[in-house]
Amino acid sequence: MVNLDEIDFNWLAARYSKLKPFVNKQNKINFKDEFLVQNKLMPTIPNRLDYLNWIKSIWRSHVSPGDTFNLIDIGTGYLPIYPILAARLFDNCLVYATDIDHSSLELAASNIDRNNLDDKIKLVGVDRDDNNLIPSEITDNHAQFDFLIMNPPFYDAGQVNRQNIKSNHPSGLNLGSTNELYTEGGELGFILKLINQSIKLKHKVVWYSTLIGIKSNLSILIKYLNKHNISNYALNVINRGNTLRWLLAWSFLPYRLDNSLARSNNKSLFKLNPPSTHHTHNLNHPINLDAMISLINQLSSVYISHRSEGSVFVIIMGINSWSRSSRRAATNPLTPHFNPTKLSISIESHEPNSNTLHFRWLEGFDFQLFISFVKHISTKASSHTSSTSI
The missing domain is CATH 3.40.50.150 (Vaccinia Virus protein VP39)
Known part of the structure; x- marks a missing residue:
C-alpha cells in the first residue's frame, strides 16, 4: 500500500520541473x-x-x-x-x-x-x-x-x-x-x-x-x-x-x-474468501521429513516430486486413494471412471525434528482432496513413533 504522507512532492518537483505546477505549499498534489x-x-x-x-x-x-x-x-x-x-x-x-x-x-x-x-x-x-x-x-x-x-x-x-x-x-x-x-x-x-x-x-x-x-x-x-x-x-x-x-x-x-x-x-x-491454501497440524511428538516421505510412499497415486531443506513436495495424481471407501470403489467394476486430477502440495517442517507440519496447497482444483490428504497424513504422522514400522 502506498502511503502518500511519506512522499515528499516538493523534493520530486525540484527534480522534475513539469510536476511543480501541481504541488502546493502543503506539499500535496494540487x-x-x-x-x-x-x-x-x-x-x-x-x-x-x-x-x-x-x-x-x-x-x-x-x-x-x-x-x-x-x-x-x-x-x-x-x-x-x-x-x-x-x-x-x-x-x-x-x-x-x-x-x-x-x-x-x-x-x-x-x-x-x-x-x-x-x-x-x-x-x-x-x-x-x-x-x-x-x-x-x-x-x-x-x-x-x-x-x-x-x-x-x-x-x-x-x-x-x-x-x-x-x-x-x-x-x-x-x-x-x-x-x-x-x-x-x-x-x-x-x-x-x-x-x-x-x-x-x-x-x-x-x-x-x-x-x-x-x-x-x-x-x-x-x-x-x-x-x-x-x-x-x-x-x-x-x-x-x-x-x-x-x-x-x-x-x-x-x-x-x-x-x-x-x-x-x-x-x-x-x-467470501476462497478456500485457505494453508493448513498447520501440531503433532503429539516430533517427526522428521524422512519419516514423512516413508509415510507418503505408502500411498498409491501420490508421488514425491522433489525435496529441499525443510520441505517435501508431493503430487497427487487421481482421486483419493487412502480412504477405505476409495479403496473399495477402486476394486468395484461398476464404479464410474473419474478423470485424474493433479494436486501439488508442499509439506514443511521448519526444524529437523518438529512437532508442527505446514501444508501448502500449490496447484489443483479439488479443495476437498487437499483437506483429505492433510488429515490422512497428519493422523498417520501423529500415530507414528520411532519404533513403529513405517
Whole structure:
C-alpha cells in the first residue's frame, strides 16, 4: 500500500520541473480543473497503484524472473493511467489498452507518446456494438496474457439521472464521459459480461480481474463464479481514507495463491474468501521429513516430486486413494471412471525434528482432496513413533 504522507512532492518537483505546477505549499498534489480534460474521467493514482502492486505480487508468485508481463486494460480512458503505471512498475511489460471512445484513444495516444511508451503500450479501439469486452483483435494475435485489469462503469444507464449525480458532488468535480460512468446493468452487469467472456476464453488470460466500487456486488459475483465452477479466485481491499474499493481476480489455471495474496483480512469479507491454501497440524511428538516421505510412499497415486531443506513436495495424481471407501470403489467394476486430477502440495517442517507440519496447497482444483490428504497424513504422522514400522 502506498502511503502518500511519506512522499515528499516538493523534493520530486525540484527534480522534475513539469510536476511543480501541481504541488502546493502543503506539499500535496494540487489537481486543478484547468489541468484536466473536461468531461473525461480523471483517475486517482494511489488506488490504481495499489491494484497494480497486488497483481504484480500475484504474477511474481508463479513466473520466472525476467519474463515479459502481458496485460490487457479494459476501458483505458484518455489518460491511460494503468498502462503508464504498469510500464514503469514492470521491467518488461506489454499492455493492450482498449476503449470504445475514439476521442479518448486519440488523447491516450498523445499521453503515451509524451511518456515515450509507444513500444510498451498498444491502443485498441472497440466497436460500441461489440458484445465482447476483450476484442478478438487482441486474443487472436497473442498466445496468452498474464493479467486483465478493469475499472468498470459505476452506474446503471437505465436507472440513474446524470444531473442528480452532478448535484450531489462538489462543484467542479470532473465526473467523466457517459461511457466511463454508465453502462446497461451498471457495474454488476459489466463485470458479469467479463466473467461470461472469460468462461469462453479460459486460459487465454492467466488471471482476469476487476475493481469493484459497490460492496454488495462482491457476494453476487463470487456466487456466480462458484455457479460456473470457478473456484480459483482472489480478493483484496483498497482502503484510501473514507473510500473503500474491492478487487476480485479469478483464473481457470490450477495455480493456488498464498493466503496473503488471495484472502482478505477484512472481517466483513471472511465468508467470501476462497478456500485457505494453508493448513498447520501440531503433532503429539516430533517427526522428521524422512519419516514423512516413508509415510507418503505408502500411498498409491501420490508421488514425491522433489525435496529441499525443510520441505517435501508431493503430487497427487487421481482421486483419493487412502480412504477405505476409495479403496473399495477402486476394486468395484461398476464404479464410474473419474478423470485424474493433479494436486501439488508442499509439506514443511521448519526444524529437523518438529512437532508442527505446514501444508501448502500449490496447484489443483479439488479443495476437498487437499483437506483429505492433510488429515490422512497428519493422523498417520501423529500415530507414528520411532519404533513403529513405517
